[in-house]
Amino acid sequence: MVAVLSIVLIAVLAYRFFYSSNKQTSDNNFFEAKEQQNKDKKEKKKETDKDTWKKYDDEIKFPILMYHHISEVVDGNTLFVPQKEFEEQMKSLHDAGYYTLSPEEAYRVLTKNEKPAEKIVWVTLDDGYVDNMKNAKPILDKLNMKATINIIFNMKDGVDKMTDDMLQEINKDKLISLESHTMDHIDLQYATPDTAKYQLEASKKGLDELLKQDTSVICYPSGRYNDSTPELAKNAGYKLGITTNPGLASASNGLYTLNRVRVAYGNNAQSFMNLIDQGQ
Missing domain, CATH: 1.20.5 (Single alpha-helices involved in coiled-coils or other helix-helix interfaces)
Known part of the structure; x- marks a missing residue:
């Protein structure tokens, strides 16, 4: 046993x-x-x-679109573009085969004269309004399109502006980039060098710390700047500067004085695409 x-x-x-x-x-x-x-x-x-990514012999030129509010127009204010129009415009770009750039990709295009697709565009929204998160982001997510929102650091938590928590939340979206629009949105064209230096450096530092990133783009308030601004922006650690100068962006603009295409309300899909083609 x-x-x-x-x-x-x-x-x-x-x-x-x-x-x-x-x-x-x-x-x-x-x-x-x-x-x-x-x-x-x-x-x-x-x-x-x-x-x-393909390298080109001729200088690459592309549109940097400029938006502000994405919501119903208030008192004829041209800074507002209705959500429906924005969706039609993004869909027109998507259907036409446009590739939307991140800031890092835009830098590569401008410094290496390479691009990832035949048609490219950089979508930017200024000031950091709540409607960018509520109205623009769902459209961009649906179409898998990138955009950059430029934040006025000291106006966070202000009327219609995204809060710190909102910025940290939207920054988790890989399609959205958050960049600087200075501390207080002052006119840098008439600012003293010390004031401009503070506006550029402090806003970058604030965003870097809040979002745990290396902020690389400065969007000049009202697009204005003076002869010393580009050098101050470079010294502050930015790689690119965007203006409101009309036209297509290219390296010949200067990396710190890039043109943009302003988009106001009232553009249907066709007139919007004409705007893109003309770069005006």
Whole structure:
């Protein structure tokens, strides 16, 4: 009887050892395969990203669109574009094959004369209004399009402006970038060098700390600047500066004095695309 029990016990232990060894081998094979699969995906994405960028001989020019409010027009204010119009415009760009740029991608276009698609556009919204989050973001998300919102740092939590919590939340969206529109939206054209330096440096530092990022774009209030502003912006750590000078953006504008295309209300899909084509 004892001999029989011993044989049974040995058989059970042998089975458990065999099962455990096979399971461990199986698990190892699974995780190794999964790791290789993820590696292959990363390599493929890296290769795909590389393949989409093409270098050009002629200088690349592209539109940087300028919006403010995305909501119903108030008292004929041209800073407002109705949500319906904005959606039609974004859909027109999407259907026409336009690739929307992030700030980092715009910098690459301007410094390396490369682009990831034949048609490119950079969508920017100034001031940091709540309606950018409520009305513009859902449209951009639906169409998988990128946009940059330029924040007036000391006007956060103000009337119709996004709060710190809102900025941190929207910044989690990979399609949205948040950049600087100075501390107080003062006219840099007439600011003293010390005042301009503070407006540029403090707003960058504030956004860097709030959003845990390296803020790289300065949007000049009302698009105005003077001869010293570009150098001050560069010294503050920005890579690009955008204005309200009309026309298409290109490296020949100067990296810190880039043109933009103002979009006011009243543009249907066709007139909007004409605006894009003309760069006015």
